[in-house]
Amino acid sequence: xxxxxxxxxxxxxxxxxxTAKTLTGARAMGVDDxxxxxxxxxxxxxxxxxxxxxxxxxVLSVAGADFEHPLAARLAPEVAAIAGDYSHILAPSTxxxxxxxxxxxxxxxxxxxxxxxxxxxxxxxxxxxxxxNAIVTVRVPEGGPVVxxxxxxxxxxxDGGGSASVEERQPQASDPGHxxxxxxxxxxxxxxxxxxxxxxxxxxxALGSSDNFAIIYGLAKKLGAAVGASRAAVDAxxxxxxxxxxxxxxxxxxxxxxxxxxxxAIQHLTGIKDAGTIVAINKDAEAPIFEIADLGLVGDLFExxxxxxxxx
Amino acid sequence: MVALKRVVDYNxxxxxxxxxxxVETDGVKMSINPFDEIALEEALRIKERGQAEEVIVCSMGSxxxxxxxxxxxxxxxxxxxxxxxxxxxxxxxxxxILLKLIEKEQPGIAFLGKQAIDDDCNQTGQMLAALWDRPxxxxxxxxxxxxxxxxxxxxxxxxxxxxxxxxxxVLTSDLRLNEPRFVKLPDIMKAKRKSLDAMAMDELGVExxxxxxxxxxxxxxxxxxxxxxxxxxxxxxxxxxKGLL
Numbered sequence: 001x002x003x004x005x006x007x008x009x010x011x012x013x014x015x016x017x018x019t020a021k022t023l024t025g026a027r028a029m030g031v032d033d034x035x036x037x038x039x040x041x042x043x044x045x046x047x048x049x050x051x052x053x054x055x056x057x058x059v060l061s062v063a064g065a066d067f068e069h070p071l072a073a074r075l076a077p078e079v080a081a082i083a084g085d086y087s088h089i090l091a092p093s094t095x096x097x098x099x100x101x102x103x104x105x106x107x108x109x110x111x112x113x114x115x116x117x118x119x120x121x122x123x124x125x126x127x128x129x130x131x132x133n134a135i136v137t138v139r140v141p142e143g144g145p146v147v148x149x150x151x152x153x154x155x156x157x158x159d160g161g162g163s164a165s166v167e168e169r170q171p172q173a174s175d176p177g178h179x180x181x182x183x184x185x186x187x188x189x190x191x192x193x194x195x196x197x198x199x200x201x202x203x204x205x206a207l208g209s210s211d212n213f214a215i216i217y218g219l220a221k222k223l224g225a226a227v228g229a230s231r232a233a234v235d236a237x238x239x240x241x242x243x244x245x246x247x248x249x250x251x252x253x254x255x256x257x258x259x260x261x262x263x264x265a266i267q268h269l270t271g272i273k274d275a276g277t278i279v280a281i282n283k284d285a286e287a288p289i290f291e292i293a294d295l296g297l298v299g300d301l302f303e304x305x306x307x308x309x310x311x312x
Numbered sequence: 313m314v315a316l317k318r319v320v321d322y323n324x325x326x327x328x329x330x331x332x333x334x335v336e337t338d339g340v341k342m343s344i345n346p347f348d349e350i351a352l353e354e355a356l357r358i359k360e361r362g363q364a365e366e367v368i369v370c371s372m373g374s375x376x377x378x379x380x381x382x383x384x385x386x387x388x389x390x391x392x393x394x395x396x397x398x399x400x401x402x403x404x405x406x407x408x409i410l411l412k413l414i415e416k417e418q419p420g421i422a423f424l425g426k427q428a429i430d431d432d433c434n435q436t437g438q439m440l441a442a443l444w445d446r447p448x449x450x451x452x453x454x455x456x457x458x459x460x461x462x463x464x465x466x467x468x469x470x471x472x473x474x475x476x477x478x479x480x481x482v483l484t485s486d487l488r489l490n491e492p493r494f495v496k497l498p499d500i501m502k503a504k505r506k507s508l509d510a511m512a513m514d515e516l517g518v519e520x521x522x523x524x525x526x527x528x529x530x531x532x533x534x535x536x537x538x539x540x541x542x543x544x545x546x547x548x549x550x551x552x553x554k555g556l557l
Binding site: 094129 | 430484488
């Protein structure tokens with residue numbers, strides 16, 4: 001039996017693009033049968049979007065009032081309960097997937113493959129270790145399912161145009177009651193999403209203050225880009241933590257990435273390795289960011305950015 | 313109870329062995345996994361606020377991990393447990409070992425780092441919570457405890473999520489939870505007199521999980537060297553040539 005189940009990530013109304021990227025990873029495994037399961041309070045809309053992805057065989061739509069917020073303690077037993085029908089259980093390597101899938105894997109009694117960046121065959125994968133300083137090829141032993149998260153920066157989103165059937169299923173477990181969602185505080189939601197934006201403009205410690213970061217927001221707006229930041233800028237309190245790009249923040253793969261006033265610590269570089277074109281602007285010509293940048297410009301960002309904005 | 317993993321120090325630039333059989337660790341500085349150190353710091357602060365009576369540190373592996381346990385004791389943990397294993401173990405086996413220790417020690421919180429900086433798995437805490445059948449709060453950046461409930465701010469892709477969980481539970485630390493204290497020399501001396509129990513994995517009756525097989529190791533693909541431009545105009549025209557603007 002070779003069959004893949006993908007756990008859909010969504011916000012209750014919209015399927016997250018991470019799911020379509022996970023699907024691309026799944027399709028590289030040479031397994032024809034790929035199902036997507038949607039757990040939601042009202043899954044119809046999201047299930048419909050999943051059914052349109054090319055390559056999906058079936059969408060399992062599971063409704064439950066206690067699925068309103070994706071809590072791992074609630075969802076892991078649901079995943080484990082339907083896992084028996086599948087050879088592969090996959091989720092995106094986002095905070096959603098990272099939180100949920102290991103909990104489900106433990107219930108199934110298997111180790112998980114985290115952050116698949118390349119598929120060799122149905123049970124053999126490449127994944128980064130040591131903050132991306134080494135790549136290991138791992139093989140999942142026979143006798144148990146492949147449970148894995150897919151590194152979304154390594155796979156393009158699958159196209160639409162599919163027409164999978166949607167099957168309604170009932171929840172198999174009940175709410176343990178010991179874990180309660182309170183709230184989520186995000187940024188104001190202005191501009192495109194950092195994880196999936198085709199252009200990202202990031203600022204670093206050289207910005208010097210929260211107020212000065214306005215220059216980054218200005219350029220991003222002009223470019224229709226998402227705003228990111230280095231860990232140094234986040235730690236200095238210039239911007240909220242969800243803007244952090246890097247090994248301990250978001251790992252992204254935009255077509256065009258601007259690193260402005262960012263020196264290029266290894267942990268930041270790990271987060272942008274798969275970007276299409278990296279532009280670095282820094283007054284220090286020796287900054288390590290220039291070693292990996294496709295286009296580098298040495299100079300004062302406070303002079304260059306206004307000039308760049310005018311030239312666009 | 314805080315789990316500490318011995319890993320290659322985060323300042324070391326690791327290199328893949330030329331035969332692709334692994335990563336060079338001979339003669340390399342080893343430390344407590346930084347996320348585990350943050351977990352320990354938070355546990356110590358919880359105790360210092362009078363919300364815990366004891367902080368136990370535990371680790372698994374060869375006798376070498378006792379160095380990291382001693383560092384944990386010097387930071388302020390009360391006692392340490394070393395579970396001897398032959399070679400490295402993967403997350404599910406680690407979670408099974410931790411569950412056995414939990415059954416013995418009955419902690420209110422099992423605190424782990426969100427991931428180890430060597431294998432970058434980010435699994436053990438979640439697996440432990442599943443096996444223990446208790447709540448989990450992963451990627452914690454703020455922890456408040458009151459009346460047997462932990463209110464935890466979690467670093468998620470959308471921003472900061474707050475959840476409330478009943479204790480006992482598993483917490484895993486993210487980077488911004490706190491800044492761990494420095495160890496002072498007198499504390500290192502004092503730590504030598506604290507209790508460190510060693511036991512074999514077999515004694516605990518842990519069944520090891522089937523492991524993923526590491527087939528080969530390789531260095532990451534390198535990005536090609538870049539091109540320096542002299543002016544904003546040149547930058548814009550290069551980007552236009554690439555079809556990016």
